[in-house]
Amino acid sequence: MSTAPYRYCSYDIEGPLLVLTLNRPEVLNALHPAAHQELADAFDRYAADPSLRVAIVTGAGERAFCVGTDLKTLAADGDHSKPTTGFAGITHRFDLWKPLIAAVNGLCLGGGVEILAACDIAVAADHAEFGLPEPRVGLAALGGGLLQRLPRQIGMKDAMRLVLTGSRISAAEAQRIGLLNEVVPKAEVMKRARELAADILACAPLAVQASKQVMLQSLADADLSNTMHSNYPLARQMLASLDAIEGPRAFAEKRQPNWLGT
Known part of the structure; x- marks a missing residue:
């Protein structure tokens, strides 16, 4: 369309x-x-x-x-x-x-x-x-x-x-x-x-976006240890999301997850 x-x-x-x-x-x-x-x-x-x-x-x-x-x-x-x-x-x-x-x-x-x-x-x-x-x-x-x-x-x-x-x-x-x-x-x-x-x-939207943000923003710092302790807003949002609960629950219940993007 x-x-x-x-x-x-x-x-x-x-x-x-x-x-x-x-x-x-x-x-x-x-x-x-x-x-x-x-x-x-x-x-x-x-x-x-x-x-x-x-x-x-x-x-x-x-x-x-x-x-x-x-x-x-x-x-x-x-x-x-x-x-x-x-x-x-x-x-x-x-x-x-x-x-x-x-x-x-x-x-x-x-x-x-x-x-x-x-x-x-x-x-x-x-x-x-x-x-x-x-x-x-x-x-x-x-x-x-x-x-x-x-x-x-x-x-x-x-x-x-x-x-x-x-x-x-x-x-x-x-x-x-x-x-x-x-x-x-x-x-x-x-x-x-x-x-x-x-x-x-098929993946959780926030997990995908957080992964891209971490990888790309990490390129700005040559010190690997620094990149592992940097602030990645989408990673925090992902970890606090309903999808972070839904994913493990769907796995345990042997069903496809219902991603909400929140």
């Missing part, structure tokens, strides 16, 4: 699952300022809606997930503007504890890799290709913080190769270096993304 009159993205609700689709297939889902603003609003809505627990981010059409910035629009107007939450409204958003699954259905270049890196789990079609071509057009991958994020997610040498050469790699290679969790046949990308979403939805 689509619930928002967006022009450059589709916002489709399937129960507790949101499917957010970049919708500019005529330009391989390249993004311009208006598209960034729409996506920022869409992620705001996802974050604020208590009924939504997992989101899949994908691209319209069969050719591309996202090829980054719409360079023709940029050349025409010189407008680099983006929302405060970054490229596609997601790359500078550091307080979204609900999970994001990237379903990469084709070319994933430049800002497309920025979006991918901002997601928590990623599955891609076996024909997908990945790259950071910015240096080949006189730019650098600065817009979404990828130069900071990528070395934290994959090995430094692999990150340097992507960033400095501007060359493309295959889906299999992207999985090998840690950009992806899984590679599947093209026809199965959304099916597999929905299966991963279903696995998340």
